[in-house]
Amino acid sequence: MSESFSNFLINSCGKILCLMGQSEWPQYFPDCGGTSQSPVDVATTQTKYDPSLIPLTPLGYSQHGNRPFTLYNNGHTAMIELPEWMGLGGLPWLFSAVQMHLHWGNAEVHLKTLHVVHYNSELYPNMSAAMTQRDGLAVLGILIVTGEETNPAFNNILNYLSRIRHADQKVLIPAFDVQSLLPKDLGRYYRYNGSLTTPPCYQSVIWTLFHERVQISKAQVGLRHLQCTEVYPACFN
Template sequence: MCVCGGGQGGVIMDSVAPFVLLLLPGLHWTAAEDTSWTYTGMLGQSEWSEHFPECGGSSQSPVDVVTTQTKYDARLAPLTPLGYGQHGNRPFTLYNNGHTAVIELPDWMTLGGLPWLYSAVQMHLHWGSGGPSSGGSEHTINGQSAEAELHVVHYNSELYPNASAAMAQRDGLAVLGILIVIGEEANPHFDNIINFLSRIRHANQKVLIPAFDVQSLLPKDLGRYYRYNGSLTTPPCYQSVMWTVFHERVQISKAQLLKMETILYSSRAGDPERMLLQDNYRATQPLNHRVVFASFTAGSGKELSSGEVTAIVIGIMCGCVGLAVIVRFIVKTVRFCALRHRETAAVNSSTSSWDVLTNNRPAPMQRMKETDKAKEKQQEMVLNSTSQAEKRSSPQSEP
């Protein structure tokens, strides 16, 4: 989170002391400018703590979020941006402060879902230089950096009258961290910033831009995030920030990222040498026994890359096709078995009827034999009767 000056601002009360204004994030200097720190070189990050003691503190930001070491906290509710889209006709101020591009935000934009009410101050970006192994984001997840990072800065308006009074207090600031990665399509919401960067190419340049819905820059899922206590990521590195780093990344196109990385200068317009404003991110700092809390369980928070999502979709489609083939095979098998069963039943029924007819056929033959025997017996009786009659008549004919 950038806390340096260099551009003209208008959200601080005129009565605020000048030396305080020098430290307020993204706001203008009211005294001699202090450009005594850079991201690299002799006045780079490794030297910050010599000039700004709190930069060597034990609760510095950014950090690497190791998801397996986060602690789930069911009390972490989804954040609620209030008034982010109620910009009306008032334009935003976009300026180059020599360290980043800053957009001042009206203080009627507030953030709910936190222990106190926080009012918006400004938002700004961090990015890399486009190298194959370069980073860009300040926070990392499991050691992996994103291409860029957006910070939306708020101050505790419930306890403090303004941002300058809050920024040095332990509970003074709340910052949203949004990791930005490259996607296939351009993000039209980020064009509200990127398309105007060419008008503030040099340090101390500013321009009024049309206001827009700030929430459109945030992830859609505001309920899954990491929470920890940390610091400003630039000098003076006050350890006064309650950080919320969203789990869901936001995508922009490669062309949009290229503009962000190559269009701005950290040098002024009149400087003899132009210095590109690149790699304006701080290296991750030790946790030092701090706990990073998660608003979601580890299982539900697994990050999927676009390739993994594509593989899952293809797998589901192949699974559906395979399931359809299996169902069709089962249906055909069932129909075939049913047909075979009916054919077998018909054959068995035919065989049983034939067996019955075969068993019944000899019966008439038996009755015929009995009839023949009766006739033979009757004929025998007739013959016997005739024979007896002949015997009785035989003696009477003898003289």
């Protein structure tokens, strides 16, 4: 994984973000004032069926090999670096996996999401080159709801969060089946062209938001707390 991407928001944008509100982002990052910004509020009753869209095909997600994954606290969230031989089919180009990370919101009642990030390895040599291009990135969005039943797949991540409580801490964790984190129905989803959700807000993302949600338990949500940098004081709250 490109370390320049994993630290991009912290190193390039963080201190400025601390001093301004979201409405001021476009003054410093012009793309944040663009017309294809994410996230979007998907009005499901107004969506239209597109027969040209086919089910996505995770490539190598279940064949993780024996090398451990790196779990990293980047000061904003917990991120897992993924090997580039994992990829994504069903799009106009081949996309190679880079990382996945969790967004928890600021309360248990809020929706949580898992994002799996890929770059267009058919057209660009690496993540850094792809992230500024309109067809450069593909992100899977998985909505997570809280229920009573434990989701064992997410324990592969959550059980290790206590070992990266501080920003910039890393830990090696056993490799696991990444596809087990995804919903079972990969054929029903919402597709739109959007952006990175925080500055620099590059409008370079093909977003796929799955209709089916996955569930984790309240006890699993309680494992989420990390200590953050001054850049992102609200992470995992």
